Amino acid sequence: MSNRMPDRYKIIQTFSSGAFSTTYFAQDLQSPDELYCILKQFKPPVDHPELFSHAKELFEREAITLRQIGKHNQIPQILDYFETEHNIFLAREYIAGETLREARNRGEYWNEAEAIAFLFALLPVLKLIHQHGIIHRDIKPENIIRRTSDQTLCLIDFGAVKYSVQISQAKTSPTIIHSFGYTPPEQLAGFSEESSDLYALGITCIEMLIRASPASFIQATKGGKRIIQGLETLDMQDDFRALLERMVCLDPCQRHASAQQVIDALTRLDLTTLNVEAASSPLPVSYTPTVTIVSPQEQLGQQLEGSYTPTHWGLDSPNLPAPTAQELATASVLHPPSQTIKPERSTPLDSNQLFLELSHCLTDQTLASQIKSIALHLPTKLPKFPSKWLIASVGLLIGSVFMLRFIYPTPDSYTSRSTTPIALEISRDEEQTLPKFTAIATAQDQSSMIKCISFSADSQTLLAVNEAGLIEHRSGQNLSTQMSLNTARKILSVDCANHPDTLALATDDGAIEIWDLAQRQRVQRILTDQLTWSLTYKGDRLLLATGGLNFISLWKLLPSTIKQIQQFEFSPQQVEPIQTIAISPDSSIVAAGNTAGKVKIVHRDTSQMQLLEGHTKAVNAVAIDVSGTLLLTGSDDDTIRIWNLYALQPHLRPLIQADVGGVTAIATSSNGQWMAAGGVFGKVNVWNWKTHQLVTTLTEHTAEITTLAFSSDGTRLAVGDRHGRITIYTSQVAPSID
Numbered sequence: 001m002s003n004r005m006p007d008r009y010k011i012i013q014t015f016s017s018g019a020f021s022t023t024y025f026a027q028d029l030q031s032p033d034e035l036y037c038i039l040k041q042f043k044p045p046v047d048h049p050e051l052f053s054h055a056k057e058l059f060e061r062e063a064i065t066l067r068q069i070g071k072h073n074q075i076p077q078i079l080d081y082f083e084t085e086h087n088i089f090l091a092r093e094y095i096a097g098e099t100l101r102e103a104r105n106r107g108e109y110w111n112e113a114e115a116i117a118f119l120f121a122l123l124p125v126l127k128l129i130h131q132h133g134i135i136h137r138d139i140k141p142e143n144i145i146r147r148t149s150d151q152t153l154c155l156i157d158f159g160a161v162k163y164s165v166q167i168s169q170a171k172t173s174p175t176i177i178h179s180f181g182y183t184p185p186e187q188l189a190g191f192s193e194e195s196s197d198l199y200a201l202g203i204t205c206i207e208m209l210i211r212a213s214p215a216s217f218i219q220a221t222k223g224g225k226r227i228i229q230g231l232e233t234l235d236m237q238d239d240f241r242a243l244l245e246r247m248v249c250l251d252p253c254q255r256h257a258s259a260q261q262v263i264d265a266l267t268r269l270d271l272t273t274l275n276v277e278a279a280s281s282p283l284p285v286s287y288t289p290t291v292t293i294v295s296p297q298e299q300l301g302q303q304l305e306g307s308y309t310p311t312h313w314g315l316d317s318p319n320l321p322a323p324t325a326q327e328l329a330t331a332s333v334l335h336p337p338s339q340t341i342k343p344e345r346s347t348p349l350d351s352n353q354l355f356l357e358l359s360h361c362l363t364d365q366t367l368a369s370q371i372k373s374i375a376l377h378l379p380t381k382l383p384k385f386p387s388k389w390l391i392a393s394v395g396l397l398i399g400s401v402f403m404l405r406f407i408y409p410t411p412d413s414y415t416s417r418s419t420t421p422i423a424l425e426i427s428r429d430e431e432q433t434l435p436k437f438t439a440i441a442t443a444q445d446q447s448s449m450i451k452c453i454s455f456s457a458d459s460q461t462l463l464a465v466n467e468a469g470l471i472e473h474r475s476g477q478n479l480s481t482q483m484s485l486n487t488a489r490k491i492l493s494v495d496c497a498n499h500p501d502t503l504a505l506a507t508d509d510g511a512i513e514i515w516d517l518a519q520r521q522r523v524q525r526i527l528t529d530q531l532t533w534s535l536t537y538k539g540d541r542l543l544l545a546t547g548g549l550n551f552i553s554l555w556k557l558l559p560s561t562i563k564q565i566q567q568f569e570f571s572p573q574q575v576e577p578i579q580t581i582a583i584s585p586d587s588s589i590v591a592a593g594n595t596a597g598k599v600k601i602v603h604r605d606t607s608q609m610q611l612l613e614g615h616t617k618a619v620n621a622v623a624i625d626v627s628g629t630l631l632l633t634g635s636d637d638d639t640i641r642i643w644n645l646y647a648l649q650p651h652l653r654p655l656i657q658a659d660v661g662g663v664t665a666i667a668t669s670s671n672g673q674w675m676a677a678g679g680v681f682g683k684v685n686v687w688n689w690k691t692h693q694l695v696t697t698l699t700e701h702t703a704e705i706t707t708l709a710f711s712s713d714g715t716r717l718a719v720g721d722r723h724g725r726i727t728i729y730t731s732q733v734a735p736s737i738d
Contacts, residue, residue, distance in 0.1 A: 009039055009091065028079065028091065035094070037079055042088040068132055074125050074154045095156065097148045100141035100208065109211040112236040118205055119266060121153045126201065127259035130194045134158075137192050139200035140182040141207065181214025185549050186252050188595040188618075189533045189577035191492070191508070195255040198262060202247030209234060239269055250549055250575060251530055253510060437686055437696045437717055437729040443479040446470065450706050450720025454496045459711040462718055463496045463503075463517070464726055471503065471515070476716070479726060485520050487513070493535040493546075502539045506532035506546065512555070512562060526562045534581040534592065541587050547578025552592055552602060570600050571611060580621050584628040589645050591631045593619025599633050601645060614641045621666040621677075625689075634663025634677055660685060665705050669714035676717060678705025684719055700727055 013025040015038075026039040067078050080091040110118065122144070129136060136143075136158065143157040184199040186192070203214050210217050210230040217229045228248070231241060243265050249255045256262045448468035455462055455476060462474045469487035474480065489507035496503050503515040510531055514524040534547035542557040547570075554566035570578055574596050581592040590602045597615035599622070602608075617636035624631055624645070631643040640656040640663055660679025667676045668689065678684040682701035687694055703723040710717055717729045 009037075011039075012036070025094070026091070031079075036096075037091045037094045038076070040090045040092075042090075068134070069129060072125070072128065074122075074152060075129075075158075076154070076156055095145055095147055095154050097145045097154070100144045100146070100204065103146070104141060104208065108208070110205075110208045112209075112234070112240060115205050115209050115236075116240065116266060116269070116271070118153065118208070119201070119262065122155065122201060123259045123263050123266075125155050126194075126197050127263070130197070130259060135192045135194065136197050136200075137187065138179055138182075139197055139204060140179045141204055144204065184252065185250055185575065185577050186531065189579060191531075193252060194258055195252045198247050198256055198259065199249075199252075202244055206231060206244055206248065209236075237269060243269075253531075436732045437698060438732060439698075439700055439727050440730050441475075441477065441479040442700070442725065442727045443474065444723070444725040445481075446724045448724050449722045450724060450726060451491055452494045452496045453707050453709045453718045453720045453726065455709055455711040455716065455718065457712055459713065459716055462709075462726075462728065464720065465491065465494045465496060465503070465505070466724060467491055469507075471517070473517070474726070476711070476728065479728060483517075483520070487515075487522075493532055495535050495537040502537070504535060504537035504544055506535050512544070512546065514557060514562070524557070524562055533577040534579055536581050536583050538583050538587050543583065543587050545581050545583050545590050545592075547581040547592050547594075549577055550575045550594075552578065552581065552590060552600065554590070554604070566604065568600070568602050568607075568609060570594060571596075571598060574598070580619060582622045582624050582631075584624050584645065585626065586628055589624070589628070591622050591624060591633075591643075591645070593622050593633055593635075595619075597635060597637070599631075599641075599643065601631065601643070612643060615639065617662070620662075620664045623666045623668055625668050626670055626672050632666050632668065632675070634658065634666045636662040636680075638662050638679065640666065640677055656687075658685060659683075660705075665708045667708035667710055667717070669710040670712050671714045673714050674710060674717075676708050676710070678708055678719060678721075680704045682721060684708065684717075686717065698727075698729060701725060 008028060008030040009024075010027040010029055011024050012027055015023040015025055017023075022041045024039040024041070026037055028035050028037050067081075069075055071077050076093040076095055078090070078092050080089070082089050126136070136155065138157060139155070143155065145154050145156055146152070147154055179200075182200045182203050184196050187196045206217070206228060207214060210228070212230065217231075228245065231244065234241075243262070246255060247262065256265065446466060446468065448466040448470065450464060450466050452465045453462060460476045461482065462476050462479065464472045464474055467490060469489060469491055471485050471487065472481055473483040475482060487505065487507065489509055489511070492506045492508055494503065494505040501516065501518045503517055504512070505515070506512050508531070510528050512526050512528060512532060512535070513522050515521070516523045528546075528548070530548040530551075532546045532548055536545050537543075544555040544557060544562065546553045546555065550570045552568045552570060553564055556563045556565045568590075570576075570592065571594070574594075576594040576596045576598075578592045578594045578600075581590065583590055588604055590604060592600045592602075593615075594600075595618040597613070597617050597619055599612040599614070599619055601610050601612065615633065615635035615637050619633050619635050621634035622631060629645055631645050633641050633643065635641075638658050638661060640658050642656070656677075658677045658679060660677055660683045661681035662679050663677050664680060665678040668674065673689060674686055674695070675689045676684055676686045678701075682699070682703050682705060684698040684701070684705055685694060686696050686698070698717075698719065701719060701721045703721040703725065705719060706722050707720040708717065715731050719727045719729070
């Protein structure tokens with residue numbers, strides 16, 4: 001990377017601007033023909049040096065990827081990459097043309113021959129990048145452009161790539177790129193593979209055939225079978241229809257394994273009878289934004305990777321008139337702008353959430369401060385209405401809120417009806433009496449993500465399992481290795497918390513396995529028809545609960561097999577991976593959360609179920625308290641919600657602001673004294689569950705926290721992260737049990 005001021009570039013147009021990056025349409029004044037290019041500028045916050053290197057790595061990804069692929073006729077070429085003081089720049093080839101989204105917006109759609117030609121054009125490109133160990137992860141109409149000069153289809157926007165052959169787990173990005181309708185289920189759960197790109201390519205092709213957006217033509221029936229509405233009515237070969245349906249199978253194991261397999265299937269079609277017909281029909285289509293679900297230390301990544309870039313007009317094909325000679329002459333030579341503007345998204349008003357937040361205002365000490373809090377809070381929440389209606393509505397709302405003050409006074413007890421987050425500020429006197437969790441041991445032998453950790457009953461041994469399949473017994477004092485063994489496959493989900501000598505896990509080939517750690521061997525294995533994204537095990541009852549693609553399954557461990565005994569559909573409307581699952585202490589209740597932010601509670605005895613909607617982003621962690629009556633759920637929206645398992649509704653104190661950058665792990669102590677939450681920033685907060693006080697914040701980890709566990713007496717806390725690091729903390733003052 002060169003270190004110079006980018007005075008060689010003349011800015012023609014600003015395409016997009018965010019909090020940490022800006023994209024320009026520019027001209028390279030030092031190139032032989034003064035060519036136009038796309039120039040991306042990254043401006044990291046100088047007051048966050050701990051995030052700079054990671055954010056810089058994110059921005060470099062596209063440059064590294066394009067440079068690794070080299071020059072290719074259908075991929076934009078990297079032209080320059082350099083750094084100045086507090087700024088990083090990437091210049092890449094500008095492709096003049098029209099994106100498929102723009103073509104759809106003006107009414108273009110395809111027949112069978114054109115769809116086959118499209119696949120023949122882009123599958124070799126996917127084959128090439130996959131051979132380089134690269135998965136694009138964001139294929140959609142916005143990122144495919146037809147070059148004006150020769151009508152060649154090109155694949156753009158490599159800022160979201162993931163390396164399928166991981167050089168170092170610590171250097172790979174766990175960011176989940178999500179473009180609604182185009183993202184396959186396994187990618188939503190954080191696992192991308194070559195067939196993930198094939199899925200997105202197939203959805204794009206079907207969209208151009210059916211003339212409708214994925215949200216309108218995709219449905220799911222019970223059993224997870226994918227139905228493409230409208231595809232069966234099109235005039236095409238049955239073999240081609242079957243090929244497309246296989247490309248977009250929900251289960252990645254049922255798709256084509258590689259781009260070459262799809263090419264081979266295309267060549268076997270009867271292509272002699274196809275006629276390409278001109279088609280034009282006006283069909284307005286809305287832009288599909290790319291949503292970034294943040295993972296470790298990637299709060300900045302939402303801006304860096306174009307999480308909300310309005311590509312309906314296209315970075316590579318701006319709908320702009322050709323610049324005049326005067327405009328080119330007066331265009332400024334690049335000077336980094338002093339301020340950029342992050343586009344804001346409008347969010348619908350949630351009346352229930354507003355009511356809860358206004359109730360929070362009643363926790364102020366005086367009536368005057370309560371009124372002031374409401375007055376300051378309302379303008380940020382209410383949309384613009386005519387003033388007379390706004391005044392009347394506000395008056396009625398405030399009156400209703402104040403009724404709560406007399407109906408439900410705010411007590412100091414556990415059953416407070418306020419939605420106030422657990423106290424984050426503690427007086428100096430209180431602080432002196434609180435126990436402090438201090439790190440006593442840390443270990444990082446490998447860079448693979450820690451999937452599960454658990455203390456033995458006497459706290460002398462810590463069981464740790466990582467994603468690569470390494471199972472270890474470590475000392476509960478200094479984390480020295482006491483025993484280790486390896487599974488044959490990558491681990492998707494595992495539970496080691498309920499039985500000291502038995503381990504249940506799910507692997508990336510669709511298998512569920514039971515391991516006897518005392519014998520150091522696998523004792524049972526069963527293949528399922530879908531991948532298992534989450535799993536929990538009740539060893540004392542030989543009961544296993546798993547979360548797959550929209551289905552919760554209950555299994556009984558028998559001497560010779562694992563038998564499925566119950567199955568429940570998570571949601572009839574959305575087919576999403578179930579990322580986390582838990583069983584109550586008496587095994588009567590199962591709770592699970594999915595990538596759409598929904599929570600499912602199932603009472604096994606009565607089959608009573610409820611789908612709870614409170615989180616706005618993916619639910620990553622669920623935990624049931626020791627009493628078996630309360631459920632805690634943690635989400636990417638950085639909140640912990642508390643639900644009453646028997647009333648099937650939010651608890652009286654339903655919301656905790658976690659302040660960890662998105663909750664990825666939750667643990668409660670068996671004595672009911674502590675609750676801990678870890679998040680994407682590598683931070684862990686520990687609360688006293690009875691007094692609502694924040695006990696401590698642990699900041700030794702810099703990567704996303706992936707698992708937490710308390711010792712049985714609550715005096716120790718083990719923390720595991722995405723980079724394979726484990727830390728044991730101990731409290732200096734032993735907690736009292738009232």
